[in-house]
Amino acid sequence: MDINEIIKPENLVYGKSKVLTDTVMHYCPGCSHGVVHKLLAEVIEEMDIQDKTIGISPVGCAVFAYKYINIDWQQAAHGRAPALATATKRLYPDKYVFAYQGDGDLASIGTAEIIHACNRGENIVVIFINNAIYGMTGGQMAPTTLLGMKTATTPYGRKAELNGYPLKITELIAQLEGTCYVTRQSVQNPGSVRKAKKALRKAFENSAQKKGTSFVEIVATCNSNWKMPPIKANKWMEENMFPFYPLGDIKDR
Amino acid sequence: MAEKLLKKGNEAIALAAIRYGADGYFGYPITPQSEVMETLMEEMPWETTGMVVLQAESETSSINMLYGGACCGKKVMTSSSSPGISLMCEGLSYMAGAELPCLVVNVIRGGPGLGTIQPSQGDYFQAVKGGGHGDYKIIVLAPASVQEMYDFVGLGFDLAFKYRIPTMILSDGAIGQMMEKVELRPPVKRLTDQEINQKYGHWATVGKPATRNGNFISSLSLAASEMEAINLRLQKKYRTIEENEIRFEKLMCDDADYILVAFGSSSRICESTVEIAREKGIRLGLLRPITLFPFPTPVIQEMLPQLKGIMSVELNSGQMVEDVKLAANGAVPVEFYGRMGGSIFSPEEVFKAFAEKFNL
Numbered sequence: 001m002d003i004n005e006i007i008k009p010e011n012l013v014y015g016k017s018k019v020l021t022d023t024v025m026h027y028c029p030g031c032s033h034g035v036v037h038k039l040l041a042e043v044i045e046e047m048d049i050q051d052k053t054i055g056i057s058p059v060g061c062a063v064f065a066y067k068y069i070n071i072d073w074q075q076a077a078h079g080r081a082p083a084l085a086t087a088t089k090r091l092y093p094d095k096y097v098f099a100y101q102g103d104g105d106l107a108s109i110g111t112a113e114i115i116h117a118c119n120r121g122e123n124i125v126v127i128f129i130n131n132a133i134y135g136m137t138g139g140q141m142a143p144t145t146l147l148g149m150k151t152a153t154t155p156y157g158r159k160a161e162l163n164g165y166p167l168k169i170t171e172l173i174a175q176l177e178g179t180c181y182v183t184r185q186s187v188q189n190p191g192s193v194r195k196a197k198k199a200l201r202k203a204f205e206n207s208a209q210k211k212g213t214s215f216v217e218i219v220a221t222c223n224s225n226w227k228m229p230p231i232k233a234n235k236w237m238e239e240n241m242f243p244f245y246p247l248g249d250i251k252d253r
Numbered sequence: 254m255a256e257k258l259l260k261k262g263n264e265a266i267a268l269a270a271i272r273y274g275a276d277g278y279f280g281y282p283i284t285p286q287s288e289v290m291e292t293l294m295e296e297m298p299w300e301t302t303g304m305v306v307l308q309a310e311s312e313t314s315s316i317n318m319l320y321g322g323a324c325c326g327k328k329v330m331t332s333s334s335s336p337g338i339s340l341m342c343e344g345l346s347y348m349a350g351a352e353l354p355c356l357v358v359n360v361i362r363g364g365p366g367l368g369t370i371q372p373s374q375g376d377y378f379q380a381v382k383g384g385g386h387g388d389y390k391i392i393v394l395a396p397a398s399v400q401e402m403y404d405f406v407g408l409g410f411d412l413a414f415k416y417r418i419p420t421m422i423l424s425d426g427a428i429g430q431m432m433e434k435v436e437l438r439p440p441v442k443r444l445t446d447q448e449i450n451q452k453y454g455h456w457a458t459v460g461k462p463a464t465r466n467g468n469f470i471s472s473l474s475l476a477a478s479e480m481e482a483i484n485l486r487l488q489k490k491y492r493t494i495e496e497n498e499i500r501f502e503k504l505m506c507d508d509a510d511y512i513l514v515a516f517g518s519s520s521r522i523c524e525s526t527v528e529i530a531r532e533k534g535i536r537l538g539l540l541r542p543i544t545l546f547p548f549p550t551p552v553i554q555e556m557l558p559q560l561k562g563i564m565s566v567e568l569n570s571g572q573m574v575e576d577v578k579l580a581a582n583g584a585v586p587v588e589f590y591g592r593m594g595g596s597i598f599s600p601e602e603v604f605k606a607f608a609e610k611f612n613l
Contacts (some may be wrong), residue, residue, distance in 0.1 A: 013434070035365040043509050050461060051461055051463065053461075054325075056321070056484070057471075063471075070466055070467045071410050072457075072460060072461045072469070073469045073470070073471075074320070074324040074471075075445065075470065075473060076317065077343060077344060080313070080317035081308070083314040084316075084318070084320055084321030085321065086307070086318055087279060087318035087320075088321045088322065088458070091305060091321075091325050091329075092446070092459075112313070113310070115310075
């Protein structure tokens with residue numbers, strides 16, 4: 001069978017979201033960012049809110065998110081995305097505003113901003129990519145790096161007595177009165193991708209209902225800095241990350 | 254007849270913000286400027302003009318709220334004092350790089366470090382030479398009265414949007430805390446979201462319509478050649494500002510043999526020093542830079558042929574004097590007199606220093 005006989009509109013069962021651009025992503029093979037971007041674009045398209053959505057991109061690998069999702073974007077200084085999102089949402093209450101942040105951005109340098117934005121109950125969506133390592137700067141220890149995990153700045157593995165403990169910031173965020181929905185998801189197989197998309201959709205819907213802050217953590221892989229091929233990284237994540245960062249809704253009201 | 258009130262400089266800033274149609278104020282308490290946010294909270298402008306007022310968790314957060322608000326094409330502002338402005342310098346650099354308009358008020362206190370809550374002009378370098386990282390400038394306005402605190406809010410927003418650049422009102426604890434008569438100007442309406450879309454929709458993050466691709470606001474450009482092109486464009490903008498926006502005031506300068514150069518509260522004191530000198534038959538004038546960037550360099554240069562000497566008078570260890578010296582470029586002697594860390598000189602002290610330095 002010739003390929004052109006297969007590529008016909010009547011055979012189409014799944015297409016790329018119109019909210020995604022045609023730009024080739026810079027993410028490494030196996031990286032979770034690409035899947036999360038796709039899900040975000042699909043949710044924005046399905047809710048028909050492309051013209052009402054403003055994204056805040058972080059410092060880190062997702063700094064270039066604007067190249068891939070065709071909406072209006074602000075690129076924040078390291079850790080400050082929740083502050084930008086706060087002002088944007090308060091000045092445009094009818095828009096959908098989300099902050100997209102990594103673990104170094106959200107749980108280290110931007111701890112104050114995320115805690116206070118969530119505690120004020122800003123009607124924003126926060127997408128938190130936790131791969132337990134700094135990606136863009138080359139694999140240094142993150143606040144969420146597991147004990148024993150080797151990184152560029154913990155070459156012997158993270159030690160509590162030297163580096164402190166991995167920060168379960170999502171559990172901390174769930175304690176805050178301002179948050180309405182706090183969940184932890186992953187995107188390593190079709191089932192988890194479906195659940196993650198559902199969580200993102202719910203977060204955006206909450207924002208329209210002014211219920212407070214919705215916080216979606218995605219436990220993610222970083223193949224290049226974990227120094228593992230994609231399948232091995234997924235397995236490592238399931239065996240090592242999930243026991244410490246268990247998946248599921250932590251808060252839903 | 255225009256309404257006149259007796260107000261503190263800090264209160265005038267707050268009233269002006271509402272009446273000049275600001276969309277948002279984001280700030281953090283610090284002495285000696287806390288009355289700005291306190292007055293805004295008392296006035297409750299969200300119920301009248303729809304202005305957002307929010308107490309942030311830090312100055313770092315405040316300036317980044319301004320970044321977000323400015324990205325939206327909204328008129329946003331903050332106020333702080335020296336240590337808080339240091340925290341904001343990161344954000345100011347980002348906003349200068351991303352070419353975002355905003356208004357920042359610095360009611361300077363004595364430093365360095367936590368310093369004192371008394372007035373100072375020790376942040377001249379920080380405001381005029383950068384403060385944050387990279388090659389950037391912001392427009393800096395130096396009010397010398399409560400009325401100017403009020404008026405420069407309007408002027409500051411106009412300049413910020415005209416050039417898409419952060420603008421700072423560089424005040425100090427004296428101007429912020431003192432009470433004077435202030436005339437309220439006719440109110441300016443806040444722009445509607447539709448008007449903002451029409452005016453700034455080509456660059457601002459207002460929500461992407463079907464007719465264009467997404468707008469993206471950033472100060473990041475990893476390719477060296479692109480970054481250099483951005484820097485050259487920024488520098489060109491700064492030269493345009495230098496050509497068009499210099500503001501200053503002269504007192505008794507026409508026949509002057511000597512001039513004092515002083516801004517803000519120092520200039521108020523120097524007005525009396527000029528009187529003392531004139532009574533003694535010394536032809537002394539005063540040049541008050543109103544814009545510190547752009548600095549009135551050409552104004553000083555025009556006066557050089559008539560002058561025997563210039564003295565820069567500042568509440569610091571000698572900062573603006575460097576710009577005065579650059580303007581004079583060795584053509585006439587340039588001296589400096591100042592006091593630091595919250596101490597303020599009297600007109601007589603300034604005259605004594607002036608007479609000594611020029612052997613008069």
